[in-house]
Amino acid sequence: MAVHSEVLQVRTSGKGTYEITEDVAAVVRQSAITAGTVTVFVQHTSCSLIIMENADPTARHDLEKYFDRLVPENESYFQHTSEGADDMPSHIRMVLTRTSEVVAIAEGRMQLGTWQGIFLFEHRRAPHRRRVVVTVVGE
Amino acid sequence: MAVHSEVLQVRTSGKGTYEITEDVAAVVRQSAITAGTVTVFVQHTSCSLIIMENADPTARHDLEKYFDRLVPENESYFQHTSEGADDMPSHIRMVLTRTSEVVAIAEGRMQLGTWQGIFLFEHRRAPHRRRVVVTVVGE
Amino acid sequence: MAVHSEVLQVRTSGKGTYEITEDVAAVVRQSAITAGTVTVFVQHTSCSLIIMENADPTARHDLEKYFDRLVPENESYFQHTSEGADDMPSHIRMVLTRTSEVVAIAEGRMQLGTWQGIFLFEHRRAPHRRRVVVTVVGE
Numbered sequence: 001m002a003v004h005s006e007v008l009q010v011r012t013s014g015k016g017t018y019e020i021t022e023d024v025a026a027v028v029r030q031s032a033i034t035a036g037t038v039t040v041f042v043q044h045t046s047c048s049l050i051i052m053e054n055a056d057p058t059a060r061h062d063l064e065k066y067f068d069r070l071v072p073e074n075e076s077y078f079q080h081t082s083e084g085a086d087d088m089p090s091h092i093r094m095v096l097t098r099t100s101e102v103v104a105i106a107e108g109r110m111q112l113g114t115w116q117g118i119f120l121f122e123h124r125r126a127p128h129r130r131r132v133v134v135t136v137v138g139e
Numbered sequence: 140m141a142v143h144s145e146v147l148q149v150r151t152s153g154k155g156t157y158e159i160t161e162d163v164a165a166v167v168r169q170s171a172i173t174a175g176t177v178t179v180f181v182q183h184t185s186c187s188l189i190i191m192e193n194a195d196p197t198a199r200h201d202l203e204k205y206f207d208r209l210v211p212e213n214e215s216y217f218q219h220t221s222e223g224a225d226d227m228p229s230h231i232r233m234v235l236t237r238t239s240e241v242v243a244i245a246e247g248r249m250q251l252g253t254w255q256g257i258f259l260f261e262h263r264r265a266p267h268r269r270r271v272v273v274t275v276v277g278e
Numbered sequence: 279m280a281v282h283s284e285v286l287q288v289r290t291s292g293k294g295t296y297e298i299t300e301d302v303a304a305v306v307r308q309s310a311i312t313a314g315t316v317t318v319f320v321q322h323t324s325c326s327l328i329i330m331e332n333a334d335p336t337a338r339h340d341l342e343k344y345f346d347r348l349v350p351e352n353e354s355y356f357q358h359t360s361e362g363a364d365d366m367p368s369h370i371r372m373v374l375t376r377t378s379e380v381v382a383i384a385e386g387r388m389q390l391g392t393w394q395g396i397f398l399f400e401h402r403r404a405p406h407r408r409r410v411v412v413t414v415v416g417e
Binding site: 140174175176189190191192195197198200201202204205209235236237240241242243244245250251252253254255276277278 | 279280281283317319320321322323348349353355356357358366369370372373374376377378380409411413415
């Protein structure tokens, strides 16, 4: 049994989904762990992680539009507004998605399905540099 | 420390929740691992996993009705529609729930609470055969 | 490689968020595991776990208000109502958040970002005693 960990830096340029599947796969290969799990963990409260359909970009477009409607800006009851209109919605969108994703590893690679990709979901408008900790545990 | 992994096949016959608790428990028993975690991972983007109340079927009925309202079909801004009206909602419902669930193992069994069950949440109308990877890590 | 597990008891006094970050950190320290993951798992279907902004209490206030609106009580189609108006919404709010959170461990401590805290999210009005299983796996 072994543990292998690396930190990824992801640059974002506004709200949207940024695929990191290949970066995570590279850490799994580097670990030489052939069976176990990989935990992807993002160290922020205004972006999040999702596993999403990665073939047709319109699926992500529709997802992003859906979240803009599900969590509107400028709700009259919002008190946490000092950092801008996209601040409080970013925390809510994070809570409704995930801070960590865990993917099975077998035969030396992540067991993602054909259409599954791992994405960082950025909820802020301004550019950010995001830190993602990738931890492989197994044998 | 050891890793034990099996793939479950789950047949679905339309939208709804399908309990897989006993199938996952069987993999945990088969692993002979007495302490650690079990990661349940579904390899699809149009169904998902949830842990839900497993005693009263009306709780799942209400949950399913809620999701039908939370993520309506035929939104005018949807572009990802070539596979039918239930396609894009299925991806959104998946993102709002989970691709993986992780459950603690102690004393040789999953530490689920009295009313907790693990369910595959099918979001498509047509029958599907779904693959679920169960990975037990521990000692 | 090792596994270390402890059960936390969390007393809640109505709907809201209850921080457990320091309790989880204490289990990680106690484990003496320096690299791996910690899985926090709540054994109930009417409360859940979230990782949330932990500096400004208004962020959690707004989050709680948002969930009250997202999942209203007394929907006409609800059938699972015998335990009160907050029963079915509590299951839905649980499904929309998480039963487990997994956090990376490196250099002997959880790799939480500056503003990240771990919270039990209580969805019932009445006081409850909640059980949270903390499982550390690593080396």
